[in-house]
Amino acid sequence: MPTIEPHQFRQVAESFGVDAERYDRTRPSYPAATVERIVAASPGRDVLDVGAGTGIAARQFVAAGCTVLGVEPDARMAGFARRGGLEVEVSTFEDWDPGDRRFDTVVAGQAWHWVDPDAGAAAAARVLRPGGRLAVFWNAFQPQPEAAEAFAAVYRRVLPESLAAAGFTAAAPAGGPYSVLCDKAADGIRASAAFDEPERWRFEWDVTYTRDAWLDQVPTFGGHTQLPPPALAEVLDGIGAAIDDLGGGFAAHYTTVVVTAARPAAAGRELESSMS
Template sequence: MVTIPPPDGATPVPDLNDEAERRFRETERQLRGAAGAFGADAERYDRSRPAYPDAMVAAIAAASPGPRVLDVGIGTGIAARLFKARGCEVLGVDVDDRMARLARRSGIPVEIAKFEDWEPAGRTFDTVISAQTWHWVDPAAGTAKAAEALAPDGRIALCWNVFQPPPKVAEAFAEVSRGILPDSVPDVWKRPAMEGYAMLARRAEDGIRSSGRFTDPEQWRFDWQRTYTTAEWLDQLPTSGGFSRIPQDQVDRILARTGAAVDALGGGFVMPYSAMVVTAVRTGPR
């Protein structure tokens, strides 16, 4: 996987090795089917999930040939609101009306459809974004649909937030997992988080290249951080996809022990994040 030098303020995404890819596929297998669970508590998802750094939004907006943005898998509108605040005209597409209702509260129109089946109906957009959702989209069919919706020289920008707990925090969370979910993969907290997302990036790049309708994709990465209190971390933890597969009594125990662990760390911690973007420009006639 070739990494293209990113714009100012970004750092490149690392390559994968075979073992990292194997671990990613195992995690993906465990999480398959979790996509539909996010809307079960859309209000919690919207208030607790991290946003995206200003530098990322600014870079994508500056690279767009115009203000018309299509947000694929808009969810509750976490990313869409940031682009709207920069003067973009955003339309969302999502499969879950429970999530979309929250995005609409911000004045963002949302159409309910699976993106691969969604119809542009003659409309064109300057940029197609997808924040934390493109891994639920078929990479070939999704890229073809994006190309259909984009104006010539329009841009596709696929984004993911990646977090990597500091070592002391990772060890505390791994200890909770070992005590409650011994059959899971307890070292998940201490693995390099970027390796799994690098696999997502590779798939996205393969879909873009195979379409033959975009320039060679680039990868951008924007590092940022967020401070969590105990209550804030416990609020967002159940929004992780894997929690939909855990019995409620175990979820309760995880939350209680995680809360105690964060309290023991001083009642909060700083979580490093990286916003990763796979992006390319639409080429040729529509």
């Protein structure tokens, strides 16, 4: 039976706008060092943000002095970002028409797994200026062991077939399931034959969640956005009780994982010449 890749789950990929305000309020941003390193490694400050969502990453690049255009398939998420002052066009990246626009950097925060990795890398190469950079990144979450075990038990009981039922493990390696997504992103970049060899960067950081803060974020997770209300309520009740047993909060470690590659300057000039 063929494997269904994340980008083929369009109903999930385009479901996050069901509560865009909650998504924007609760989802974590990215370490400043991540944004700074991407900007420093790029030839300029014109940024295309793929899967821009509500603009969490885009706002960070704007704050770093960049001009940002977002591409986002969910009109509700795009609308939220626009209300915050960002320029966003509604489309999947694979189907988006850039016209003659070119960028110094193409980024995707917590979104590249919703893009076909081969088609996405090829599309990024077409819109990058000579020497431009593609940088895709995710926040990989790992709660303290006691919380990981308690959350996994809730999902095994309520949603035994879900990814979360297996995903919360105290022994999970740093990066967890995102390691697989990084591999797929790197393979897509190589398959395009349009970039230098991809690099991987890592940024480590920690946070402590209160019960209310975590329960506010849970409904925004992939798959949770489409749960029937009774099932979501049961998940939230179980996780809330688990956090109460932990004293009302828990510590979590994040690894921001980045896959990035530069477009060779000579190849970029050849591409632009062929299109003129």
